[in-house]
Amino acid sequence: MKPSVGLWLLALLLHTAASAQTPGTNPFGAAPQVAPLPPKTTYVLAGHLLDATNDSVQQTMVITVEGERIKAVASAANVKIPAGANVIDLSHYSVLPGLIDCHTHLSARADRYNEIYKFKDTPFDHAFGAVVNARKTLEAGFTSVRDVGSPPFLAVDLRKNINEGLIPGPRIVASGPGISITGGHGDLNNFSPQTRVSMFPDERNFQIADGVDQIRHVVRAQVKYGVDVIKIHSTGGVLSRGDSPGAPQFTLEELKAAAETAHMAGRKIAAHAHGTEGIKNAILAGIDSVEHASLIDDEGIRLAKEHGTYLVMDIYNDDYILNEAPKVGLPQENIDKEKMVGQLQRQNFEKAVKAGVKMAFGTDAGVYPHGDNARQFYYMVKFGMTPVQAIRAATSNAADLIGRSADVGTIESGKYADIIAVHADPLTDVRSLEHVDFVMKGGTVYKDSRHE
Numbered sequence: 001m002k003p004s005v006g007l008w009l010l011a012l013l014l015h016t017a018a019s020a021q022t023p024g025t026n027p028f029g030a031a032p033q034v035a036p037l038p039p040k041t042t043y044v045l046a047g048h049l050l051d052a053t054n055d056s057v058q059q060t061m062v063i064t065v066e067g068e069r070i071k072a073v074a075s076a077a078n079v080k081i082p083a084g085a086n087v088i089d090l091s092h093y094s095v096l097p098g099l100i101d102c103h104t105h106l107s108a109r110a111d112r113y114n115e116i117y118k119f120k121d122t123p124f125d126h127a128f129g130a131v132v133n134a135r136k137t138l139e140a141g142f143t144s145v146r147d148v149g150s151p152p153f154l155a156v157d158l159r160k161n162i163n164e165g166l167i168p169g170p171r172i173v174a175s176g177p178g179i180s181i182t183g184g185h186g187d188l189n190n191f192s193p194q195t196r197v198s199m200f201p202d203e204r205n206f207q208i209a210d211g212v213d214q215i216r217h218v219v220r221a222q223v224k225y226g227v228d229v230i231k232i233h234s235t236g237g238v239l240s241r242g243d244s245p246g247a248p249q250f251t252l253e254e255l256k257a258a259a260e261t262a263h264m265a266g267r268k269i270a271a272h273a274h275g276t277e278g279i280k281n282a283i284l285a286g287i288d289s290v291e292h293a294s295l296i297d298d299e300g301i302r303l304a305k306e307h308g309t310y311l312v313m314d315i316y317n318d319d320y321i322l323n324e325a326p327k328v329g330l331p332q333e334n335i336d337k338e339k340m341v342g343q344l345q346r347q348n349f350e351k352a353v354k355a356g357v358k359m360a361f362g363t364d365a366g367v368y369p370h371g372d373n374a375r376q377f378y379y380m381v382k383f384g385m386t387p388v389q390a391i392r393a394a395t396s397n398a399a400d401l402i403g404r405s406a407d408v409g410t411i412e413s414g415k416y417a418d419i420i421a422v423h424a425d426p427l428t429d430v431r432s433l434e435h436v437d438f439v440m441k442g443g444t445v446y447k448d449s450r451h452e
């Protein structure tokens with residue numbers, strides 16, 4: 001249809017609608033003038049504010065929240081709060097931006113590792129778990145997550161339902177299933193060849209791809225169903241069977257095709273990589289973040305710096321995998337693999353921090369119970385970060401990695417009002433972040449257990 005014809009039709013429709021309204025038939029007389037309600041204004045009194053735009057803490061500040069967003073941040077001395085205004089008093093608290101975990105699996109459960117559930121669980125079981133876990137994550141102070149691996153396309157639907165306000169949860173940057181080679185970290189290995197678990201055989205569960213053409217196809221198919229980010233397995237894994245965490249699983253050429261196709265679609269791409277060579281391949285392919293990065297060597301660290309690649313190193317969950325997961329059915333093969341990489345990963349984290357590589361906070365939540373995400377801060381500080389560095393890895397730097405710096409990651413005018421508060425000073429005791437007393441997301445309070 002030509003634009004002029006369209007406009008003409010529109011004019012005709014408007015004319016018809018106008019003449020259908022006979023003046024004087026409205027029982028209220030003239031058409032009511034409904035003014036939109038002004039957005040609700042809330043004044044948040046922040047005793048100690050780490051806004052994460054820099055490393056310093058400001059005292060006695062006021063954050064003015066209008067609707068979903070922050071309108072102003074100023075010293076209390078310069079803010080005149082009108083009488084009767086809505087005030088949230090966090091003057092005895094340390095106030096920070098909502099935290100961001102760049103590596104979660106909201107649909108995954110850590111309370112049972114028996115392989116039988118790979119066959120018993122339905123997509124609905126996964127989704128019910130995700131609803132519960134989304135709330136736990138939000139109430140732990142994580143107002144945004146990048147969810148990097150779930151059944152197709154659970155994270156996309158979870159994002160939609162949270163954004164529509166149907167269920168409470170963090171903002172979600174959603175991936176599809178992690179893309180894997182046949183027999184790789186994302187495949188179901190070592191069972192009878194007659195065994196199949198696949199909802200979409202033609203698409204190989206939107207997950208398994210071999211060779212450049214299949215990779216381009218699966219990335220495009222995931223984009224078609226609404227993912228924000230692509231996840232690909234560059235090496236073997238710890239919690240899969242029959243593969244080695246150290247071994248590369250895609251060629252450099254295949255990873256390049258994945259990165260190029262993702263970027264062409266305006267998506268970032270994250271690579272799961274434990275092994276030294278697979279880490280370097282991911283960086284050289286132009287992938288935006290390396291997940292785990294357990295066995296990164298000096299050359300890998302140098303390459304990550306040179307390419308500006310983020311490392312997302314999950315250095316808490318080793319405790320859980322070795323101490324708790326075996327009690328709930330984790331097979332010996334996986335325990336052995338964790339023993340190979342867990343401690344080395346912590347040492348290599350320290351080297352990467354010293355070298356000044358870009359780091360974003362990510363924990364692999366779902367491997368350990370959701371809601372315990374902040375337990376990783378302790379290890380980040382133990383292995384070389386200052387508390388403020390660790391906090392910025394989970395706020396401003398994480399927002400940069402997930403491409404959401406315009407909306408989240410700092411407490412600044414124009415950003416979403418994603419605000420948390422803790423009672424003790426997180427810069428002297430980073431573990432205080434494990435006990436978040438107040439959570440606001442988009443101007444709405446989701447948790448308030450303030451105390452003296």
Ligand SMILES: [Zn+2]
Nearest residue numbers: 103105149364
């Ligand atoms: Zn993971």
